[in-house]
Amino acid sequence: MLDQIRDLYQEVVFDHNRNPRNFRVMTEANRKVEGYNPLCGDRITLYLKVSDEGVIEDVSFQGSGCAISTASASLMTEIVKGMHESEAEELFETFHRVTTGKEESFDLEELGKLAVLAGVRAYPARVKCATLPWHSLKAALHDTEATVTTE
Amino acid sequence: MSSAVQSILRSDASPRGIYDVARIRKDFPILAQSIHGKPLVYLDNAATTQKPRAVIDCISKVYEHDYANVHRGVHTLSQRATELFEGAREKIRRFINARHSREIVFTRGTTEAINLVAQSYGRPHLRSGDEILITAMEHHSNIVPWQMLCEQTGAVLKVAPIDRTGSLLVEEFEALLSERTRLVSVAHMSNALGTVNPVELLIELAHRRGIPVLLDGAQAIPHMAVDVQALDCDFYAFSGHKLYGPSGIGVLYGKEQILSAMPPYQGGGDMIRRVTFEKTEYNELPYKFEAGTPAIVDAIALGAAIDYLQTLGMDAIAGHEQRLLNYAGERTTEIPGLRVIGQAQHKGAILSFTLEGIHPHDIGTIFDHLGIAVRAGHHCAMPVMDFFGVPATARASFGLYNTFEEVDALIDGIHQVIQVFR
Numbered sequence: 001m002l003d004q005i006r007d008l009y010q011e012v013v014f015d016h017n018r019n020p021r022n023f024r025v026m027t028e029a030n031r032k033v034e035g036y037n038p039l040c041g042d043r044i045t046l047y048l049k050v051s052d053e054g055v056i057e058d059v060s061f062q063g064s065g066c067a068i069s070t071a072s073a074s075l076m077t078e079i080v081k082g083m084h085e086s087e088a089e090e091l092f093e094t095f096h097r098v099t100t101g102k103e104e105s106f107d108l109e110e111l112g113k114l115a116v117l118a119g120v121r122a123y124p125a126r127v128k129c130a131t132l133p134w135h136s137l138k139a140a141l142h143d144t145e146a147t148v149t150t151e
Numbered sequence: 152m153s154s155a156v157q158s159i160l161r162s163d164a165s166p167r168g169i170y171d172v173a174r175i176r177k178d179f180p181i182l183a184q185s186i187h188g189k190p191l192v193y194l195d196n197a198a199t200t201q202k203p204r205a206v207i208d209c210i211s212k213v214y215e216h217d218y219a220n221v222h223r224g225v226h227t228l229s230q231r232a233t234e235l236f237e238g239a240r241e242k243i244r245r246f247i248n249a250r251h252s253r254e255i256v257f258t259r260g261t262t263e264a265i266n267l268v269a270q271s272y273g274r275p276h277l278r279s280g281d282e283i284l285i286t287a288m289e290h291h292s293n294i295v296p297w298q299m300l301c302e303q304t305g306a307v308l309k310v311a312p313i314d315r316t317g318s319l320l321v322e323e324f325e326a327l328l329s330e331r332t333r334l335v336s337v338a339h340m341s342n343a344l345g346t347v348n349p350v351e352l353l354i355e356l357a358h359r360r361g362i363p364v365l366l367d368g369a370q371a372i373p374h375m376a377v378d379v380q381a382l383d384c385d386f387y388a389f390s391g392h393k394l395y396g397p398s399g400i401g402v403l404y405g406k407e408q409i410l411s412a413m414p415p416y417q418g419g420g421d422m423i424r425r426v427t428f429e430k431t432e433y434n435e436l437p438y439k440f441e442a443g444t445p446a447i448v449d450a451i452a453l454g455a456a457i458d459y460l461q462t463l464g465m466d467a468i469a470g471h472e473q474r475l476l477n478y479a480g481e482r483t484t485e486i487p488g489l490r491v492i493g494q495a496q497h498k499g500a501i502l503s504f505t506l507e508g509i510h511p512h513d514i515g516t517i518f519d520h521l522g523i524a525v526r527a528g529h530h531c532a533m534p535v536m537d538f539f540g541v542p543a544t545a546r547a548s549f550g551l552y553n554t555f556e557e558v559d560a561l562i563d564g565i566h567q568v569i570q571v572f573r
Binding site: 005008009014042064065066070123126 | 512571
């Protein structure tokens with residue numbers, strides 16, 4: 001039953017929703033951003049520890065959101081840990097491009113593990129759920145103090 | 152619940168011939184469709200209602216035969232359009248039992264009606280330190296206009312609290328009525344919780360102290376008969392689109408004496424009697440508040456919606472919806488982890504709920520694949536969500552065309568959501 005929604009709700013999504021990775025407060029963080037989706041009330045606090053060389057040494061999050069935003073945040077923290085800021089930004093661009101569906105064709109391989117979230121393309125009302133953590137990340141990388149919203 | 156109990160609840164509830172919902176559904180063309188291969192179950196009536204054929208036909212008919220600008224031309228079409236437009240105003244007057252049709256001001260909707268009162272009544276009246284009293288269950292449209300007014304005047308917004316069932320704490324409300332209170336603005340019925348406020352009592356309490364009261368009737372008006380004279384409210388605001396009429400049209404009722412003393416809201420055509428570059432003389436009520444060409448056809452079609460509702464009878468509609476709500480309430484008790492947000496004793500046909508461990512947004516998406524339309528979110532009532540400690544709820548809201556089978560589909564849908572997330 002409900003086979004059609006499996007492209008959105010893949011097992012990996014459920015797994016990360018049930019057991020989000022890096023779901024914790026980081027006291028030693030040197031970047032912290034509040035992300036907020038005013039449409040649905042999803043909130044995320046993203047913590048980063050970025051080295052002087054611009055390497056993301058640690059990343060974690062807290063907050064309450066739907067399965068899509070929680071899984072997206074969880075997957076994101078796993079993937080960007082150890083990346084250089086510039087690599088993470090590049091990945092943001094790719095992820096954003098794929099999920100907002102601005103391109104007809106795209107290479108899922110580019111996204112790696114994040115490909116499980118590409119299904120959100122077919123759900124315009126849910127795209128912001130998937131991109132909220134990434135918008136927060138981008139703001140954190142730019143060291144923006146203010147709250148990020150998806151609007 | 153046993154199937155015997157279910158069948159008693161349901162058959163008792165829907166006696167054929169008295170309220171024939173199957174026949175009524177045929178009046179709403181949009182309902183006869185499938186979404187993702189499932190029959191549409193439209194339970195988002197608190198957001199907006201679907202339109203009966205009578206309203207849709209009225210719109211085409213006016214544009215095809217009777218359309219021109221109102222209150223202007225001497226030509227036949229303009230006269231016809233004016234007659235229909237003013238005829239709609241008279242239908243609305245009768246529908247809410249206002250004394251005069253000049254007490255019926257057309258607006259774009261409830262939001263504009265409240266803003267009109269804030270700016271035309273509130274702004275000239277309020278001084279720094281004066282107070283406006285609302286409740287903790289208001290929609291953003293009955294919060295933000297007052298906050299803007301407070302910024303403009305230095306007035307203070309006071310908020311009467313609610314309890315865990317989502318009922319207003321009337322004693323606390325009364326205690327907040329002070330010598331500085333200049334206006335009370337309260338939802339007749341809450342959009343997020345379904346609570347129906349004891350507005351007669353609240354109005355009496357305010358009037359004893361000489362304080363006027365605005366009722367935000369956006370949610371109440373489709374669910375019950377409203378009599379503004381019996382209520383004795385000073386203002387009543389509602390939207391056409393929640394009353395099975397078009398969007399973009401709404402109504403502000405105001406007592407004539409109060410409206411007369413208020414300055415216009417916007418300047419422009421139709422709201423003037425005489426304009427020179429030195430001075431403008433304003434038009435009489437209600438035109439003083441209707442600058443510019445109004446939503447002519449939408450107003451006329453709102454009149455058609457009211458005609459339609461009166462063929463069914465507001466009391467019959469209210470009875471049907473209450474039975475649906477009771478049945479849905481009974482059936483939700485069988486679902487573990489389901490929490491109903493808003494359990495006031497007096498409730499309209501709104502079932503707001505959360506499921507343990509499942510975000511309302513996910514419920515909404517899965518429901519959509521089952522053909523079920525509900526609202527998932529904060530319902531433009533973020534302070535209410537904060538009070539109950541939830542980021543959002545899923546909200547099923549019933550209308551005159553909903554059926555017991557649709558309640559069953561809702562309950563079945565909830566079971567499916569739980570299964571998907573298990």
